[in-house]
Structures are given as structure tokens and as C-alpha cells.
Amino acid sequence: MRVVATAGHVDHGKSSLVLALTGTDPDRLAEEKARGLTLDLGFAFTTLPSGVEVGFVDVPGHVRFLKNMLAGVGAIDVVVFVVSAREGWMPQSEEHLVILELLGVEHGVVALTNADVVDGDALAPVRRDVETRLARSALHRAPVIEVDSVSGRGLDDVRAALDQVLQDAAPAPDRERPRLWVDRVFAPAGAGTVVTGTLTGGAIGVHDGLEVARSGATVRVRGVETAHRRVARAEPDARVALNLAGIDRSEVVRGDALVRRDQWCVTTVADVAVTRAPDAELRPRVRLQAHIGSGEQEVSLRALDPAGAYARVRFTVPVAIAPGDRFVLRDPGREETVAGATVLDPLPPGPEREGAARLALPLAERLLDGRGWVAAGDVPRLTGSSDHDAERLVAELVDEGRAVRVGNDLAATDMVERLLAETHDLVTGRDGGVDLATVASTFGTGTERARALLERDERFVVEHGIVRDARIAPITESPETAALVARLDAAPFSPPEVDDVALARALVRHGVLVDVGGIAFTRSALDRARALVTEHLATRGTISVGDARDLLASSRKYVVPLLEHFDREGLTRRRGDTRVPGPTFSNPA
Numbered sequence: 001m002r003v004v005a006t007a008g009h010v011d012h013g014k015s016s017l018v019l020a021l022t023g024t025d026p027d028r029l030a031e032e033k034a035r036g037l038t039l040d041l042g043f044a045f046t047t048l049p050s051g052v053e054v055g056f057v058d059v060p061g062h063v064r065f066l067k068n069m070l071a072g073v074g075a076i077d078v079v080v081f082v083v084s085a086r087e088g089w090m091p092q093s094e095e096h097l098v099i100l101e102l103l104g105v106e107h108g109v110v111a112l113t114n115a116d117v118v119d120g121d122a123l124a125p126v127r128r129d130v131e132t133r134l135a136r137s138a139l140h141r142a143p144v145i146e147v148d149s150v151s152g153r154g155l156d157d158v159r160a161a162l163d164q165v166l167q168d169a170a171p172a173p174d175r176e177r178p179r180l181w182v183d184r185v186f187a188p189a190g191a192g193t194v195v196t197g198t199l200t201g202g203a204i205g206v207h208d209g210l211e212v213a214r215s216g217a218t219v220r221v222r223g224v225e226t227a228h229r230r231v232a233r234a235e236p237d238a239r240v241a242l243n244l245a246g247i248d249r250s251e252v253v254r255g256d257a258l259v260r261r262d263q264w265c266v267t268t269v270a271d272v273a274v275t276r277a278p279d280a281e282l283r284p285r286v287r288l289q290a291h292i293g294s295g296e297q298e299v300s301l302r303a304l305d306p307a308g309a310y311a312r313v314r315f316t317v318p319v320a321i322a323p324g325d326r327f328v329l330r331d332p333g334r335e336e337t338v339a340g341a342t343v344l345d346p347l348p349p350g351p352e353r354e355g356a357a358r359l360a361l362p363l364a365e366r367l368l369d370g371r372g373w374v375a376a377g378d379v380p381r382l383t384g385s386s387d388h389d390a391e392r393l394v395a396e397l398v399d400e401g402r403a404v405r406v407g408n409d410l411a412a413t414d415m416v417e418r419l420l421a422e423t424h425d426l427v428t429g430r431d432g433g434v435d436l437a438t439v440a441s442t443f444g445t446g447t448e449r450a451r452a453l454l455e456r457d458e459r460f461v462v463e464h465g466i467v468r469d470a471r472i473a474p475i476t477e478s479p480e481t482a483a484l485v486a487r488l489d490a491a492p493f494s495p496p497e498v499d500d501v502a503l504a505r506a507l508v509r510h511g512v513l514v515d516v517g518g519i520a521f522t523r524s525a526l527d528r529a530r531a532l533v534t535e536h537l538a539t540r541g542t543i544s545v546g547d548a549r550d551l552l553a554s555s556r557k558y559v560v561p562l563l564e565h566f567d568r569e570g571l572t573r574r575r576g577d578t579r580v581p582g583p584t585f586s587n588p589a
Contacts, residue, residue, distance in 0.1 A: 001052075001053045001054070001055055001227065001235070001237065001238040001239065002052055002053070002054055002055070002078065002171065002238075003057060003075075003076050003078070003198050003237060003238065003239055004055070004056055004076065004078045004079065004080055004162065004166075005057040005058075005073045005076045005078075005079050005080070006057070006058045006059055006080050006081075006082060007059060007069070007073065007081050007082065007096040007097075007099075007100060008081055008082035008083060008092070008093055008096055009082075009083070009084070009087070009090035009091070009092040009093045009096070010038075010060070010092060011084070011087075012082045012084035012087065012090070012093075012113055012114075013084055013111075013113035013114060014038065014058055014080075014082045015038050015042060015058050016113070016149040016150075017113060018042070018044050018056045018058045019044070019149070020152065020155055021044075021046055021056070021155060021158065021159065022045060022056060023044075023046070024045070025042075026038070026042025026043060026044045026056065026058035027058075028042055038058065038059070038060040040068050041057060041058065041059060041060075041068060041183055041184070042056075043055065043057060043058070043196070043239060044058065045227040045228070045239070048159050048162055048163045049163060050163045052163065052166055054166075055198075055226075055227065055238065056080075057072045057073070057076065057183075057239070059072040066092075066095070066330075067296050069096065069099075070099065070291035070296065070328055071183050071255070071291070071294040071295065071296075072183065073099065073103060074103070074292065074293045074295075074327070074328075075181050075197070075293060075294065076198060077104070077105055077106075077169060078105070078107045078108055078162075078165060078166060078169050079100055079105055079108035079109075079139075080108060080109050080110075080111055080158070081100075081108050081109070081110045081111070081139060082110075082111045083110065083130050084112075084113050084114045085112050085115050085117065085122075085123050085126050085127075085146070086114045086117050088126045088129060089129055089130060089133055094133075095336075095337060097133075097137055097139070098277050098278065098337055099328055099337055100138065100139070101137060101138045102275055102326065102328050102337070102339070102340025103326050103327075103328065103340065104138075104326050104342075105138065105139075106138045106139070106169075107141075107142070107166075108139050109142055109145060109158060109161045109165055110130065110134065110139065110142045110143065110144040110145065111147045111154075111158055112126065112127055112130065112144055112145065113148065113149065114148060115146040115148045115153055115154065116148040116150065116151050116153055117148070123146065127144060127146070130144060142165070143164075143165075145157045145161055171236075172201070172236045172237035174203065174235070174236050174386075175202055175385065175386040175389070176201075176202045176203075176387065177201045177202050177260070177263045177322075177380065177381075177386065178200070178202035178204050178210075178236065178260065179200055179201045179202075179259050179264065179320060180195070180197040180199050180200075180204065180210075180240060180242065180257065181198060181255070181256075181257055181295070182196070182197045182253070182254055182256045182257070182258065182294060183196060183254055184197075185249055186249070187249040191243055192222075192243060192244065192245060193243070193244045193247055193248065193249045193251075194243050195241070195242050195244060195252060195256075195258070196239070196241045196242075197239075197240060197258075198237075198239060198240070198294075199235075199236050199237070199238050199239075199240045200236050200237065201236055202236055202260075203233050204221060204224065204233070204234050204240065204242065205224065205232055206221055206222065206223065206224055207220065207221060207222070208220070208260075209260070209261070210244075211259060211260070211261050212247070212251070212252055212256050212257075213256065213259050213264065213266045213319065214256050214318050214319070215251065215256075217247055217251055217252075218261070219244045219245065219247045219258070220244070220245045221242050221243070221244060221245075222243050222244070222245045223242070224240065224241070224242060224243075225240070225241040225243075226238050226240050226241070253295075254294055254295060255293060255294050255295015255296065255297070257293055257319065257320040263380070263381060264321070264322065264381055265322065265346035265381050265382065266318045267315070267318060267319065267321065267346050268314060268315045268317070268319075269313070269314050269315070269347075269348060270315075270321060270343050270344075270345065270346050270347075270348065271304070271310065271312050271313075271343075271344050271345040271348040271359055272310070272312075272313055272341035272342055272343055272344055273341070273342045273344055274301075274309060274310065274311050274339050274340075274341055275339060275340045275341075276308070276338065276339050277336075277340070280337070280338040280339060281338065282301075282308060282339055284302065284303040284308065285300075285301070285302050285303070287299070287300050287301075288301055288329045288331060288332070289329070289330045289331075289332045290315065290327055290329055291327055291328040291330065292325070292327035293327075295319075297315060297316050297319075298316050298332075299313050299314060299315050299329075300313070300314045301329065302314075302352065304352055304353075304356040304359070305356035309356075310355060310356045310359045310360075311341070312348065312352050312355060313341060321343050321346045322343065322381065322384025323344055323345065323346065323363060323383055323384045324342065324384050325343040325384075326342050326343075327340070327341050328340055328341075329341055344359050344366065345359065346382070349370040349371045350370040354370060358370050363383060363393075364393055364396065364397055364402075365402065367379070367382060367383060367393075368397070368402070368403060368412040369412070372411060372444070372445075373406075373409055373411050373415075373445055373449060374409065374410045376394060376410055379391075379393065397410065398410075401413055404456075406449065406452045406453045406456065407448075407449070407452040409449060411453065416453065419443050419453070420453070420454075420457055420459075423439055423442070423454065423460065423467065424459055424469075426438075426439065427460070427469045428469055429469070430468070433466040433506070434466070434467050434468075435465060435466065436450060436454075436465045437465070447465075454467055461474075463510070464509045464510045464511065465509050466506060466509055474510075476507070476510050476512055480503060481503070481507060481512065484498065484503060484507070485507075485512065485522055488513075488522050488525070489522050489524065489525060492521070492522065492524075492525035492528060493529060493554040493558055493559075493562075494553075494554045494555060494557075494558050495519065495521055495522075495525070498520050504520050516561045516562060517560075517561030517564065519558060519561055526565075530566065531588075532551055532552065533548065533551070533562075533563075533571065533572070534586075536548075536551055537572070537580070537581050537585060538588055541580065541581075542575075542578040542579065543563075543572070543578065544577060544578045544579070545563065548562070548563055566579075566582075567582065569582075570582040570583045570584035570585075571584055571585055572585070
């Protein structure tokens with residue numbers, strides 16, 4: 001299936017043309033039929049001569065219902081643009097054309113309706129005027145067909161032209177990342193909640209799990225319908241109705257997007273490229289109405305450069321978006337379309353003042369600029385790509401030397417080189433090395449990322465949470481270490497205070513020393529004390545502080561911290577003034 005929307009001024013015959021082409025009246029509301037005026041979106045289906053099935057989204061033309069028109073064209077790329085031969089080009093003809101251009105719609109058919117109502121002499125200048133106006137627009141290639149929905153004149157030509165246009169317009173790609181912009185919600189008796197919309201990005205099937213991006217509510221698809229037929233699976237670029245389980249009708253509204261969890265950036269801030277509407281005024285900081293997908297919401301816009309080519313947009317409601325998405329911005333006070341926006345970064349990093357330079361870069365370079373690090377699993381949603389295309393993009397960045405793989409992450413090459421150089425300067429000549437946490441903080445990342453990066457470079461050794469220069473022997477083998485350990489072991493259970501605190505801390509991390517209540521014991525001394533206490537408990541059953549003092553030939557200052565350490569290990573358990581075997585005690589006999 002392919003989806004096509006109508007567009008054009010009120011009362012120019014959009015709904016009548018859809019009825020003539022499909023046999024279905026898209027005006028579904030009683031008020032619409034009574035007033036002869038389209039108020040909301042209508043839907044109809046037909047099969048073209050080529051066999052391609054088309055789902056029409058018929059939109060209202062009256063300026064009062066422009067938000068409904070925008071809800072209908074937000075996810076389409078082919079249009080039937082209608083101009084009445086009786087009235088010619090009108091204000092909503094112009095605004096609808098501007099909206100289509102801002103949304104990037106370049107493919108369509110122009111229907112010059114009511115062709116039998118005017119004579120040939122009157123029809124020719126109307127046609128010339130329409131063609132002149134379209135010649136300067138994105139629809140300059142669209143064929144102009146004279147048609148009359150009552151007599152049937154030109155209907156076959158419209159069908160043939162649509163066939164050709166749909167052949168020329170590539171169908172929406174399947175990126176295995178479905179998104180359904182909801183444009184209607186209802187609850188038929190006994191069916192639960194049903195939503196309809198135009199499906200893009202990927203397929204949706206029965207039993208699929210989805211979420212409402214705005215709220216995070218999870219749903220299960222229990223039924224799929226397209227063109228009034230039940231199907232097991234709907235492909236992208238189709239009109240789709242989904243019967244949802246797990247959600248009440250009140251929990252989903254027009255403008256919501258149904259997506260798969262974790263496949264999309266669900267955000268309230270995005271950096272965009274701005275295309276100003278002709279003759280429109282757009283202030284550097286302004287509140288506007290954004291029409292995105294099938295919905296609308298208030299946003300704040302702040303220009304990121306003097307020309308206003310780039311801006312940061314803040315939404316009031318979370319939206320599921322990706323680079324390349326387009327939406328329309330209107331000034332609600334003046335009731336006019338002022339600009340279109342194309343999403344460049346759905347999760348912009350860094351302060352606004354750095355945005356413009358980064359946004360001018362191609363997508364692949366923009367991905368890392370300002371971020372430095374990107375988890376490989378985040379690349380599809382940050383770029384709007386399929387998993388396959390995202391992996392190819394990553395491979396290209398690596399092959400071109402602009403990025404390196406660090407574990408499961410991608411890192412900008414220039415950042416990596418700078419960080420490694422800074423780390424080399426930091427550890428050079430320092431026998432004790434530098435804490436990995438300190439290095440990670442200079443990287444602006446976590447210790448695991450820092451470790452993975454440093455372990456790629458033969459200049460560094462990372463051991464026990466310490467980064468050291470690989471040319472320098474480990475601190476555990478230094479003369480200073482040997483001297484300190486010998487000094488402590490000379491009085492193993494009453495060790496003297498340590499002069500070189502930094503060295504002692506490093507040796508604690510390496511496991512050579514053990515910090516017991518602020519006192520540095522050698523590992524061998526602690527093991528000997530543990531063995532003596534274990535033997536005493538095995539023969540006596542209990543041990544007091546006095547017993548331990550005599551056993552270790554030490555003083556209370558050292559014995560109490562040692563016994564408390566053994567309590568924490570589970571070797572002993574305190575009972576009043578004595579200690580008994582704890583849960584980890586094992587009789588040496």
C-alpha cells in the first residue's frame with residue numbers, strides 16, 4: 001500500500017474527488033455531511049490500474065481546521081493537490097503548498113477540479129496561473145490534470161498519473177524501526193482500544209509489543225487491519241488500524257507515536273535546521289505551535305546562529321523523533337505558518353552556544369562532535385538508521401580514521417588522541433602512577449570506558465585501579481616499597497606509622513598492605529594474625545581483647561582494630577566482652 005494525502009483550499013472538491021476515485025465518501029462525520037464541509041481527516045482506499053493499493057487521507061481545506069490538515073500530511077510524501085477551475089488559486093492553496101514544501105513533499109498530482117463547470121476559454125488562464133505558481137515550488141514536476149468528479153472527466157488520467165508518481169517516488173524505507181503517528185482513537189463495542197495512523201519506518205504485526213512514546217505506557221497489538229482487511233502484519237507506508245491490549249482509550253490521543261521500546265529518541269529537546277516560510281517573521285527567541293507527525297504542541301524556539309538557520313526547540317510533551325524528521329511551526333497569535341524544521345540532533349549535547357558549528361557538519365561527524373563517546377547500541381536511534389545501516393556508518397567512521405572502537409563504544413579519534421596524550425603527561429615519571437578514577441574524570445566518562453581506552457595503548461599499564469607508565473616497574477617492585485614493607489614487618493602486629501601516605505595507599509590498592517581501621521598492616525602480618533586467632537579459637541572456644549593482646553604480643557591500639565576486622569570477615573563474632581567463632585570460621589584441625 002501507498003498513502004496519499006489531499007491538499008487545497010476549502011470547497012475546491014477534495015472530498016468529492018476522493019469519493020469519485022474510491023467510491024468511499026471520506027466525510028465520515030454527520031456534521032460534515034450536513035454542512036457539506038470537511039472538518040476532520042477522512043480515509044478511503046482504492047486500487048490503481050497497476051495494482052498498487054492507495055490509502056487516501058483527505059484533509060480539511062478551511063483555515064479554521066488547519067491543524068487537522070497538518071495532522072493528515074505529517075507522515076506522507078505524495079499528495080493530490082486540488083485547485084478548483086471555478087475559483088482558481090486561493091489563500092489556502094498557497095498556505096497548503098507552503099506547508100507541503102516545508103515538510104519536504106516533492107511528489108504529487110495536481111487536480112484542476114470542476115473542469116466541466118467552466119468553458120475552455122476560462123479554464124486555460126486558470127491552468128496557466130496554477131502552472132506558473134507550481135513552477136517555483138517543490139511540486140514543479142507534478143502533472144496538472146483537468147478533472148470533474150461529477151462527469152468523471154479526467155479520473156482515469158488522475159489514476160494513471162498517480163501510478164506514475166508513486167512509481168517515481170521511492171516507497172518509505174523499512175528500517176525495522178516502526179513508528180505509527182496516531183490520528184484517530186476509538187473504542188468499538190467489545191474491541192477495546194483501536195488507533196489508526198500512517199505507518200512508517202518498519203512493520204508492525206500481531207502480538208508485537210509497543211509503547212506510547214509520550215507516556216511510556218506499554219501495549220500489545222492484538223489485531224492489525226489495513227484497507228478494512230485483517231492482516232497478520234502491516235508493512236511501512238500503509239494506512240493501519242491497530243487493536244491494542246493493555247491500554248484504555250483515554251490513555252492515547254491524536255499526535256501520540258507508537259514505537260518499539262528503546263528504538264527511538266524520546267525527547268523534549270532537539271536541535272533543528274530552520275526553513276523560514278516566504279515573507280514570514282521569525283524572532284530569535286519565540287514560543288510557537290509545532291505540528292509534528294499527527295499532533296501539535298507548544299514549543300519554545302531559540303536560534304543558535306545570527307542567521308537563524310539552526311535552532312534549539314524545546315517541546316512541552318516528549319516526542320519520538322530522529323534526524324531527518326520534519327515538522328511545521330506556526331505562530332498561534334498571528335495564525336500563520338512561519339517555518340519548517342528538520343531534526344538534526346534529537347538528543348543535543350553541550351551548551352546552545354556550541355550548537356551551530358556542530359549542526360553544520362554531516363550526520364556521521366555530527367554524531368561524535370560534542371559527545372566524544374557514543375555507545376554503539378545508541379547509533380541507530382541517534383541517526384535514525386536501521387541496525388545494519390548504523391553498523392555500516394560506524395565501520396566507515398573507523399575505516400576513515402575519524403573514530404575508534406573502544407569496547408562497545410565509539411570514540412572520536414581526535415578526542416582519544418588528546419586524552420591519551422594528557423594521560424601520558426600525567427603519569428610520566430610518577431612511580432606510583434595515577435588513580436584510574438582520576439584519569440576517568442579527565443576523560444569525562446566512567447572508569448570502565450577509561451580502562452578500555454588505556455588498555456589499547458602499550459604506553460600504559462592498568463592494575464588494581466592504578467594507571468602507570470609501562471616503562472616504569474610496578475610500584476610493588478620498587479625499593480621504596482621493599483623498605484616500607486620490611487619496616488612494617490619488623491613489628492608485624494604493632495606497625496609504625498607510615499611516612500609516605502601516597503605510597504601506602506597505592507600499596508593498599510595493590511593488595512600488598514591492608515588498611516585496618518586506619519592502620520597499615522602488611523598482607524603477610526594480617527594472614528599470620530588470622531591464623532593465630534583461628535588456632536586460639538579452635539583450642540579455647542573464645543578470645544578476648546586481653547587474650548589477643550597476649551597472643552600477638554601487641555597492645556589494645558592494634559588488637560581492637562584487628563578483631564573488628566575479623567568480625568567483618570566473619571571469622572569471629574562478638575559476644576559481650578569476648579569473641580566466639582563466626583560464620584566463616586573453619587577449624588584448622
